[in-house]
Amino acid sequence: MEAVKMGATERRKKIQAVTVLSILGVLIVLAFLVSMNTGYTRLSPLDVIRTLFGGGTAKQELILFDFRLPRIVISVLIGAGLAVSGCILQGLSRNPLADPGILGINAGAGLMVVLFISFFPSKTAAPVLLLPILAFVGAGVTAAIIYGLAYKKHEGLSPTSMVLTGIAVAAGISALMVVLTLRLNPQNYQFVAVWLAGSIWGSNWKFVVSLLPWLIVLLPYVFYKARVLNVINLGEQMATGLGAPVEKERLGLLAASVGIAGACVAVGGGIGFVGLIGPHLARRLIGPKHETLLPASALVGGLLMIVADTIARVIIQPTEIPTGIVVAVIGAPYFLYLLARAR
Template identity: 65%
Template sequence: MNRTMLVPSAKARRTREASILALLGVLIVVIFIVSMNTGFMRLSPLDVLHTLLGEGTQQQKLILFDFRLPRIVISLLIGAGFAVSGSILQGLSRNALAEPSTLGINAGAGFAVLIFISFVPATTAAPIFVLPLLALAGAALTATLIYFLSYRRADGLSPTRLILIGIAVGAGIYAFQLILSLRLDPQNYQFVAIWLAGKIWGGDWRFVLALLPWILTLLPFAFYKARVLNVLNLGDETSKGLGLPLERERLLLAAAVALAGACVSVSGGIGFVGLIAPHLARRLVGPRHQIMLPAAALIGALLLLTADTIGRWILQPTEIPTGIVVAIIGAPYFLYLLAKSKA
């Protein structure tokens, strides 16, 4: 009887999960369409349709294909990348507050990119494709430093110590960023200030091509390792008892760092996406990473695209950096989670 009751339950769960993923996909399509119609230069839905069919004016084609669509695609890629990176970090550390920005990984990646763009303006294709590599180097060095400062032979990797050291290291790196920015000329300083606020500054197809290989490689790898994250959530001792090679599988950290670094290279200091998306995904589909990771990726993409659309619309003709819009949403949620964890 119990076996008969379990089958419909599993089927109902899978149906519910598929429905949630489909709903998230539909919402992304809706915001995608809204975003194509949002900006200082107004394009009606009919204008967008005509332009997509090749019947628009040269100005409409320029606005849609050269400015809006690349930025929309970049928003989707960055949102998915940050969300999956945060999901991996939370799974590895077993800490609900872990994500690239709170662990200082975004700060390390941003510092490496900041040094580069401060002295070598990214005006050609070559520097643009180098930026993700520089961000990866900065993120990797920061993550390595945080890992070694957090690890103790007696009790291993403490989730609480990991978060506290990550916040401290991130704060130190942000201080160095401010010092560096004060030495810049006014034009570069203005650019760096906007970049640090989280403006999606990579607004053409070259940045899409620079970011796309990282996302297309690392997201499937993370999905493939979903079962490993499920086991790691059970704790180190249980994982060892199940025969999981802990140190080798913790190399998943490299995938999380690479995702965050690549995203920071074109998005600036956007935080909280890697914190909010995994939590919402768990509430919607449960903790199984096989379904939670894709759900988090969709939620992250939806969140960042929505934030970018709001930022371009709310104070036209100027725009609010996407990172500020996300922070308005994410900061209260972070405080809520922090208070809840102390309880």
């Protein structure tokens, strides 16, 4: 009888998970369509459909294919990537406040991009495919420093120490970036200032191509390791007792998280809080099991970013504000709420 009840409960949970994931997918499609219709030059839904099938004017094709579609696709990819990265970090550290932005991983990735801009002439076009690699190196070095400082030999990885160390390292890197920006010429300074605010500056198909390989390679690996994250989330001693090679798996997942976050930051700038909000909202909707939590986090993050970017483009037309500011307006109060609950 108990086995039958457990089986019915599992089936109900699977149906609920599929339903939630389907609804999130539909919402992303709807947000995608609305975002294509929204902008300084308005395109009606019929204009968008006609242009997608090759029946639009040259101006409509330019607006849709060269400006809006690449940016919308990048917004979804960045949101999904940062949310999955945050979900990994929260699982590894067993800390609900873990996030690539709060822990300083985004700042480390950004530092390498700023260094590249600082030491190359303004006329030199930054190699698009090189930026994610540079960001990965910066994020990886930062993550290694945080991990080394927060890890205790006999106690393992301390969740509290990890967050506090990350905040301190992020503050130091931010100060260093301020110093570096002082030597920039006005053109590069303006670019860095907007980039640090979270502007999706890489809004053409070249940047989509530069970001996609990182997500195509790393996201399936992370989804495959979902059960390992479940075990690690039980605690280091419990996971070791169950036979999991904790240190090896943790380093592999941490590297994946850093790679995803670094690539997203290289294209989207210093966007924070997506990695914090996405997993939390997904956990409330679908539960704590990472087999469903990771894809749900990706969908929630993608939806959050596409909505925030659409608002950023239209709220003060004809100009626009960095998407990171809109996300921060949503994320900062939520972070304070989580901090109050943790206390």
